Amino acid sequence: MSFTLTMLSFMLSLITNLIMLTGFISVVYWLQERLDLQRDTNKTKTQTLEIGAITFFVLLLFGESWVNTYLGPNAFGLHWTFLNMIIVTMFLSVVKMPNVIIAFIQAIILFVYLFIYATTFAYILVPLSFIFVAELFTLHRKSHVIFARRWLTYPALALLAATVILLIYYTGTYKLDSLFWLRQLGALTSLSIAGVEYTRIMDGVRKKDLVTAEKASHDSLTNLKNMSTFENDLEHAYQQYVTSSTKYYLFEIDIDYFKNINDTYGHLAGNAILVSVAKSLTDLSNHLAADAYRLGGEEFGILVFCKTDDAVVSHQISEQILNNIRSLNVGPIDQNIHLTVSLGEGVPQRKHYSFQDVYEEADRNLYKAKRSGRNRAILSDALLS
Incomplete structure (x- = not known):
């Protein structure tokens, strides 16, 4: 050549x-x-x-x-x-x-x-x-x-x-x-x-x-996963429950009287409190190997996978969430603020038809907690029965 x-x-x-x-x-x-x-x-x-x-x-x-x-x-x-x-x-x-x-x-x-x-x-x-x-x-x-x-x-x-x-x-x-x-x-x-x-x-x-x-x-303010990701993850968790009986707890959390905080101290102070709550939930989620979300406004969620439905474990997690928020230091805003949250839980059950049913259960229990005086948790009936 x-x-x-x-x-x-x-x-x-x-x-x-x-x-x-x-x-x-x-x-x-x-x-x-x-x-x-x-x-x-x-x-x-x-x-x-x-x-x-x-x-x-x-x-x-x-x-x-x-x-x-x-x-x-x-x-x-x-x-x-x-x-x-x-x-x-x-x-x-x-x-x-x-x-x-x-x-x-x-x-x-x-x-x-x-x-x-x-x-x-x-x-x-x-x-x-x-x-x-x-x-x-x-x-x-x-x-x-x-x-x-x-x-x-x-x-x-x-x-x-x-x-x-x-x-x-x-x-x-x-x-x-x-x-x-x-x-x-x-x-x-x-x-x-x-x-x-x-x-x-x-x-x-x-x-x-x-x-x-x-x-x-992710939410730009708190850096927690956002509502869209929450729905995708919750749907995936429910499918795992249906196909392989993988159980989980869903906690929905709402900051008590947050509107009053915004109206009294302004939105910048409100944002600072949202970030503090998000940090507390992130730390707990990392400890539990769970996922934390901001669902919108002052509402948050935590998704925790578990081997069995255990009312004692569920109660311990919910109390830890409540206590961690109560102990947050918001003194730089006002020492008279005593931050609390209300919490509702949902767990997947055979009577549920979709992941939305689990979310709705957590949402119902959250509003029960708010109507019952706030600063408390209402757990799933499936665990308490």
């Missing part, structure tokens, strides 16, 4: 691989965005799909490399761009995927490739193999540090590339002229810069999307 045709074939294959690489990175980030927005119960499936997609892509690259090397060098040009793609893909997968399984899979695939296609054996392959594995797991463990700094990212990628190139070289597969190696280093450099910088761009897009999703799902 003439030099002109070789270079033309080389450039076309390089452009094709750049398109493949950026497309692959986009797919992985799409999966990661799905992971960001999913609940814990759904994340395992998406993580498995993500690992499967990366593994499939690496296997595809190894297959293309084999075809390019052994079946079509005259037709396609022996450019080694697929192996360059493998190096960049391995690096990005290990540093950007938190799952250590990816590092194991990458190592296994490369060693299988070396074992099958090596034409000679050199003893230097043994220490090189240990170095390769050590690099992979170091990249995994230090991924956040390495990828956060360009002056660490590119040297780390260069070290991994050098190790893989030496491993391939000492198998006897590639021993060609200097122009061949010049092309490979040029292609590797191009793919490395494109892959790393495109990944950084996608990181920025992902962070912006997370901020947007956070704003859409």
Whole structure:
């Protein structure tokens, strides 16, 4: 093949691989965005799909490399761009995927490739193999540090590339002229810069999307989850109850005489009290591994999953909520303010038809508490009977 045709074939294959690489990175980030927005119960499936997609892509690259090397060098040009793609893909997968399984899979695939296609054996392959594995797991463990700094990212990628190139070289597969190696280093450099910088761009897009999703799902004043998220979570909780009998308590909370506070001290003081109550509910929710919500105005909610319906546990949680609010220090506004809340509880029951029925029960019990004098909790009849 003439030099002109070789270079033309080389450039076309390089452009094709750049398109493949950026497309692959986009797919992985799409999966990661799905992971960001999913609940814990759904994340395992998406993580498995993500690992499967990366593994499939690496296997595809190894297959293309084999075809390019052994079946079509005259037709396609022996450019080694697929192996360059493998190096960049391995690096990005290990540093950007938190799952250590990816590092194991990458190592296994490369060693299988070396074992099958090596034409000679050199003893230097043994220490090189240990170095390769050590690099992979170091990249995994230090991924956040390495990828956060360009002056660490590119040297780390260069070290991994050098190790893989030496491993391939000492198998006897590639021993060609200097122009061949010049092309490979040029292609590797191009793919490395494109892959790393495109990944950084996608990181920025992902962070912006997370901020947007956070704003859409959380109350801007208290930073608690908002009403829309509350309804979605409550519906999900009810479906878990129906399908797997997963039980939960729903507490609806209302600040007593909050309108009087707003009218007397102003909305800024009212907002400060809302933030204080939200902080108290957040701390309790973190302790209980529960979720806290602002349902609107001075109303809040807490969703607590439990193994069994237990009136004693339910009473303890409700009393803790009441006592925590009573003990809040709002003295800077006025020492005469004694903050209290009313609370109503709902629990899922077989007589319920939807998640709304649980919410309505909590709402009814909340207004019973308010009509009974406030500063108290009314628990679900299902627990008290």
